[in-house]
Structures are given as C-alpha cells and as structure tokens.
Amino acid sequence: MISVTNLVRTYGDFTAVDDVTFTAEAGRVTGFLGPNGAGKSTTMRVMTGLTPATSGAALVLGKPYAALTNPGRHVGVLLDASAQHAGRTGREVLTLGAMTLGVPRGRVDQMLDVVGLTAKESERRLRNYSLGMRQRLGLAHALLGDPEVLILDEPANGLDPAGIRWMRDLLGTFAAEGGTVLLSSHLLHEIEKIADDIVVIGRGKIVAQGTKDELLRPSGALVRSADDRALAAALAEENLTFEQLPTGGLQVEAETGLVGAVAATHRIALVELRAGDSQGLEEMFLSLTSDDARKELAA
Template sequence: MITFDHLTKRYGATLALDDVSFEVPASSVTGFLGPNGAGKTTAMRILLGHTRATSGRATIDGRQYAAISNPAATVGALLDAQAVHPGRTGAETLALAAAVIGVDRRRVGQVLDLVGLSVAESRRTVKGYSLGMRQRLGIAQALLGSPRALVLDEPANGLDPQGIRAVRDLLRAVADAGCAVLLSSHLLHEVAQLADRVVIIGRGRILEDTTIDDTTAQDLETRYFSLTSTEDRSAA
C-alpha cells in the first residue's frame, strides 16, 4: 500500500503541496490527475526519496523510501523516461539494473516481453529509441524487481494507440496480481478505462478522491475540468 499522510512541501514562499492525504491500496490502480504544476510529480518525488517533505509522510507498506532495504525490489518507478544512458543498449540498461537490485538476469527477457520490446530492439542503443520505446524500457525497468508498488509518471507518453492499450492491459494485470499502482496522467479517457480510483489535485491540494466504478470518461473529463477551473479562479 502507498500512503500520503498530510504531506506538505514548501519551496520558499511557494506552497507546492498542501496537506495531501490519500492511499493507493494493494491490487488497485489509482489515477493521479491534475494540470501541470498541480503537485503530482512533487508528491511522487517525495514518495521515492528524491525530495524531502516540509511536513507529513509518504510511505510504502508503512515505511519511508529511505528506510527500505533494496527499495527498487519493493517499489518500481518511472518518473523520466529520458533519464537513461544513451550509449547503452536497452538490454544492457536492464541487465545493469537487475545486477544492482539482485534479480536473476533471466528477468530481463521477461520484462522485455511484458512491455513489447523485441530482442532486436533491446540490442539497439537507447539514443536511437523513440520516446515510446524509452517509455516501454522505463516500465520494464520498473517491473524488474516484481515490486509490490509501482509509481509511474505519464507512462503512456509517446505511445501510439496500440501501445497505450498494451500498457493499460499490463498495468491492470500487475494490479490484479497484488501490486499497488499509482500513475499520473493527462489522458482522462485512458484513466477512466484503467483506474479503480481517481485522485484529482490542483495547486497542491486534493480536490477529489473517488472510486471510478460508475464514472464514464466523459463524466471524469467534466468533473476534472470543473474542479481544476474552480481552483484556478479561487486562486486568482
């Protein structure tokens, strides 16, 4: 389970996160929605130990990231698909990550299959990858340790419609196998088809946290724009 507990983050006079609290249960997908600058990436970076909170906590199975031994085997993450050494091949990138976290190298082939990267593609250097291929590689790396939690920032970015459907099916299968999946996205239609819950954030505050059982893509889009537009007007 992923838990954000009264999380606040200030950068000087700027309040990036304002008392953010929500949970991502095991065996579920939570869509984290909000406009650029709303606080989504900041919250994820705090969860993954990249940034310190001003107050509050973000935990995975009750522990902060720094307290988890071999955290990559507990929580898989993709925040920036471009943050990969361009001179390595895809297979080399995954083999090195597998060695670092201590998983069998055979897992590399398994995750490549899961994300739909062929053997030939995995032997190419990353500098020749499209954005969609880098996204697939990043998701593969996040899955290497068979983590109990998965944190993905815009995982469908750069993917064609077929790739988006494949990633959606993969994440649904991972969640159904027991993983807590948190993903940020601006693709409201895709979130409506995949997520069990939706958390909407605006200007660092949680505006809505709801299940998606009875929510259509159109309902979600209407509600999202209504909430975020109201928040923008109130801050003006």
C-alpha cells in the same frame, strides 16, 4: 499500499504540496490527476525519496521509501522515461539494473518480452529509441525487481493506441494479482478505463478523491413536466436547487423520489423523471480544476 498523510512541500514562500492526504490500495489502480504545476510530480518525488517532505509523511508498504531494504525489489518507479543514459543499449540498462537489484540475469529477457522490445531493439543505443520505446524500457526497468507497488508518472507518453491498450492490460493484470498501482496521466480517457480509484489535485491541495464509480455516478434528477414554470416554483418553495435546461425541463440537485414527491404534492403532472446524466472523467476534471486552467492560460 501507498499512504500519504498531511504531506507538505514548500520551496521558500511557494507551497507546491499543501496538506495532501490519500491512499493507494493494494489490488487497485489509483489515477492521480491534476493540471500542470498542481503538485503531482512533487508528491511522487517525495514518495520515492527524491525530494524530502517539509512536513507530513509518504509511506510505501508502511515505510518511507528510503527505509525499504533494496527498494527496487518492492517498488517499481517510472517518473521520467528520458532520464536514461543515451549511450547505453536497452539491454545494458536492464542488465545493470538487474545487477543492482540482485535479480537473475534471465529476468532481463523476461522483461524485454513483457514490454514488447525485440532482441534487435534491445541492442540499440537509447539515443536511437523513440519516446514510446523509452517508455517500454522504463516500464521494464520498473518491473525488473518483481515489485509489489508501481509508481508511474505519464507512462503512456509516446505510446501509440496499441501500446496504450497494452499498458492498460499490463497494469490491470498487475493490480488484479494484488499489486498497488499509482498512475499519473493526462490521458483522461485511459484513466477512466483503467482506474479503480481517482485522486485529483489542484494548486497543491486534494480537490476530490474516491472510487471512480463514486466520483462519476449520476447526480441529482432530470425532470420534465406539463408545467415547468409551476414545477420550478414548487421546487423553490422546498428550497431545492435546480437549473432550467435549454432543451426544456429542469436539472435538480435532489433524489428522484423527492422531486416526484414535490410534484405530486403540488399536483403537477410529470412527463419524465430520471437520475441525472453521469459526467465523464474529463468533465469532472475540468470542473474541479477550471481555476488552475484559466490561470495557466493567462500566464
């Protein structure tokens, strides 16, 4: 489990992370989303002991990362797949990692097999690796100590569609076996497929969090009637918020039962009444972070 409480990180007058609080539970995949510069990477760096917090706390398995004994045996981290020694082979990187963590050398071959790097590929220098191969090696290194928690920043970068599906299955299995996964990615479609919980950050603040089903569930009601003008007047009389749709009908910020009751009271015949359409993760993300996106485009 990961617990972030009232976390603040400032750089001079700039506040990169502003009173951030959320948890990533064991047995679940938590998607950590936000535009560039929103504070995701800074938060993850504080979690993993690379950046000190100005105030607040980020605990992994109930402790600060630095307080864990041999932390790589408990927490697998992949923040930058390119931050590896270009002159070493993939096998050398994992072997040094195994020696540092105190795990059997046989774990190296197991992890190479898990991430799909062949024996021949493992003997190549990292300078000759594609980005996708570096990502696979980074995941192998994160899994090397058989951790309980994974903290991954953009692990799908450079992976082809088959590789992305492989990673999705790998992380899903890890969580299903009781592990905690915190996953940052710009691939919203993939986050929508794999995440159980979602945390959205914008300008250093949490702007939404909850289970995927809670955040993406349909909102309000869609209603069409024999007289939409009269229905709109009736809804306004009841102080209900609504929007007229270009294709006809109304989108109402209220439960279907209430909308139906208003129509019945005013003797307005309904042609259609149903729960509003569910928004996808991309639509939710863009609506929550639109100010940041405009700021980035203008910069």
